[in-house]
Amino acid sequence: MSLVNVFSLKQLFATSNFRQASTIAFICLLIALTSIIFSNHLLELIMRSHVRDMILNDVRSQQLHGRLLRAEHVVTALRYREPFENRKERHAIVIDEYGKPLYGDTQLLPSLSCRGECTSNWRHATLTDASGDETEILGLLVPLADGGRYFSAYDLSPMLERTRIIPLMAGAGLLLILLLILLISLPFSRRNLARINLIHDALFRYASGDHSARAPSAHDGDEFDQLGAEVNLNLQRIDRLMDEVKTVTSHIAHELRTPLTRLQSRLLNVAERLEGESREELLRAVQDSERIQSLFRAVMRVGEVETGRCAHHFAPIATRALLEDVRGYYLPLAEERECALLIECHAEHSVHGDQALLFQALANLLDNALKYSPSGSPIVLAAGATRDRQTLSVADHGKGIPQELNAKALERFGRLDTSGNIPGNGLGLTLTRAICDLHGGRLVLADNQPGLRATLELKPAPAGAEKRLP
Numbered sequence: 001m002s003l004v005n006v007f008s009l010k011q012l013f014a015t016s017n018f019r020q021a022s023t024i025a026f027i028c029l030l031i032a033l034t035s036i037i038f039s040n041h042l043l044e045l046i047m048r049s050h051v052r053d054m055i056l057n058d059v060r061s062q063q064l065h066g067r068l069l070r071a072e073h074v075v076t077a078l079r080y081r082e083p084f085e086n087r088k089e090r091h092a093i094v095i096d097e098y099g100k101p102l103y104g105d106t107q108l109l110p111s112l113s114c115r116g117e118c119t120s121n122w123r124h125a126t127l128t129d130a131s132g133d134e135t136e137i138l139g140l141l142v143p144l145a146d147g148g149r150y151f152s153a154y155d156l157s158p159m160l161e162r163t164r165i166i167p168l169m170a171g172a173g174l175l176l177i178l179l180l181i182l183l184i185s186l187p188f189s190r191r192n193l194a195r196i197n198l199i200h201d202a203l204f205r206y207a208s209g210d211h212s213a214r215a216p217s218a219h220d221g222d223e224f225d226q227l228g229a230e231v232n233l234n235l236q237r238i239d240r241l242m243d244e245v246k247t248v249t250s251h252i253a254h255e256l257r258t259p260l261t262r263l264q265s266r267l268l269n270v271a272e273r274l275e276g277e278s279r280e281e282l283l284r285a286v287q288d289s290e291r292i293q294s295l296f297r298a299v300m301r302v303g304e305v306e307t308g309r310c311a312h313h314f315a316p317i318a319t320r321a322l323l324e325d326v327r328g329y330y331l332p333l334a335e336e337r338e339c340a341l342l343i344e345c346h347a348e349h350s351v352h353g354d355q356a357l358l359f360q361a362l363a364n365l366l367d368n369a370l371k372y373s374p375s376g377s378p379i380v381l382a383a384g385a386t387r388d389r390q391t392l393s394v395a396d397h398g399k400g401i402p403q404e405l406n407a408k409a410l411e412r413f414g415r416l417d418t419s420g421n422i423p424g425n426g427l428g429l430t431l432t433r434a435i436c437d438l439h440g441g442r443l444v445l446a447d448n449q450p451g452l453r454a455t456l457e458l459k460p461a462p463a464g465a466e467k468r469l470p
Contacts, residue, residue: 021185025178032174036167043163048138051154052122055140058152062142071096071148075103089155091137097147108137108151123153136160195224199231204440211239264289314439317358319349319383319392326362327381330370338376341366345383351390351458353439358456361435362392364428365454369396373451389441389457397451406445432456 059068067073074094093104101109107127121141128134139153198216205213214235215228264286271282320343327341334341351358362381369379373396380395401409410433432454433443441458 021181021189025181028174028181029178032171032178036171039167039170040164043166044160047159047163048156051138051156051159052140055138055152055154059140059142059150062150068142068150069145071102071144071146071150074144074148074150078103087154089158091139091153091155093151095149095151102148104151108139108153123151192224195228199224199228203231206235207438207440211235211242260289260292314353315355316350316352317355319351320345320347322351322355322358322362323381323383323392326359326366329363330366333370334379337370337373339370339373340378342378342380343382344380349383349390351383351392352460353458357435357438358392361432361456362394364432365394368428368454369394369398369452372396372398374398377451386457388460390460391455391457393453393455395448395451395453397448400447400450400452401445403447409445410443429454 062068062074062077067077071094078092078094091105091108093106093108094102095109096102110125110127121143122139123141124136124138126134126136134157136156137153138156139151142150142152144150195216202213202215215231217225217228217232267282267286267289271279271286274282323343323345327343331341366379366381373379377397379397380393382391382393382395384391384393410429429443436443436456436458439456439458441456444455444457446453446455
């Protein structure tokens with residue numbers, strides 16, 4: 001059985017519909033088992049009571065005919081009845097006043113004695129015959145007028161075996177009914193699971209940028225239709241709000257980009273006509289305007305990635321080549337800081353995602369590592385796998401980030417170093433996290449002892465995805 005089929009079965013068995021049916025079946029099974037045990041015990045009590053009544057009727061019949069005065073009379077009556085007796089589980093023995101057997105099965109002799117003090121003439125014993133088979137004997141010992149004794153008994157074993165068939169058959173019938181309940185619940189569970197998966201797929205496609213995705217509706221009016229309707233209503237509201245934000249953002253971009261560009265050009269023109277300190281001040285103003293434009297572009301890029309409006313195409317990517325591209329892009333800066341850029345990745349390793357976005361995410365992490373690592377310390381670009389995720393990581397030997405400040409570091413403009421000595425706008429990790437979210441993964445910040453290890457944990461390629469590497 002393939003892993004996909006195993007996973008589908010696990011999902012099917014985890015549905016609330018199947019769990020409810022399983023719970024009901026389990027409770028019914030406990031009740032059935034309790035009923036079988038109780039009914040079996042009750043039938044045994046009824047059977048023993050019935051046997052006692054049969055023995056008493058036999059003794060009373062013998063007494064009415066005056067056959068319980070002498071042992072010879074009882075033997076005569078039993079031998080007369082013997083050809084007509086068709087109950088094999090019925091037993092009898094007659095002994096005289098000296099304890100000598102006159103009639104019957106001598107194997108019953110041990111059951112005549114009492115173990116301890118006898119409070120009545122009833123005897124209940126388990127005997128073993130010559131072949132090793134055990135019999136459960138229940139009988140009544142009747143003293144005769146001449147000093148002899150008559151013991152009328154029944155073998156309970158075959159009777160109890162027949163009575164035990166009744167609760168066993170009833171239990172088997174109930175078990176069959178419970179199995180049928182589980183089997184009948186499977187199609188309903190599968191249908192409900194399929195509807196939930198369709199809603200999940202619609203939400204996943206929407207989060208991946210397909211804003212035309214909508215949850216399906218079977219028009220049954222059940223809870224899944226109600227959930228789908230609510231999901232679609234909220235998706236429509238999100239579309240409307242995103243369109244409004246997009247319109248406002250585009251308007252701001254259009255209104256600010258042109259004035260900022262003109263301002264920068266005018267400052268440069270004025271700076272060319274000046275000398276000395278005034279020129280330096282104007283050039284610093286030009287740099288400030290460039291940082292404003294860079295910040296504006298970064299905010300726009302984060303918004304595009306977070307809303308899934310950026311262009312992206314998920315496909316298998318050769319990880320080694322991706323890490324080599326990132327390393328080559330930052331190699332001049334790394335050589336300037338004398339930081340070795342190392343790559344730890346198997347040649348056949350691959351990830352599933354958008355190559356441009358993953359390049360940008362790794363570039364952000366490597367840029368931070370170069371900013372905060374001491375000169376001469378190595379930085380490692382690595383790829384691997386953990387549990388059910390593919391990983392890409394950047395590890396340095398800088399100051400690192402305390403675990404309690406990880407959440408703050410991922411916030412927009414969340415800079416931990418506010419001294420102003422290191423350039424940046426506090427959006428690098430935010431953009432990297434947005435790219436991870438778009439890929440259905442997460443960004444993990446961990447202690448590298450010393451330093452920081454930033455890891456992109458990405459989902460593996462979905463079943464049936466194209467295996468061709470770019």
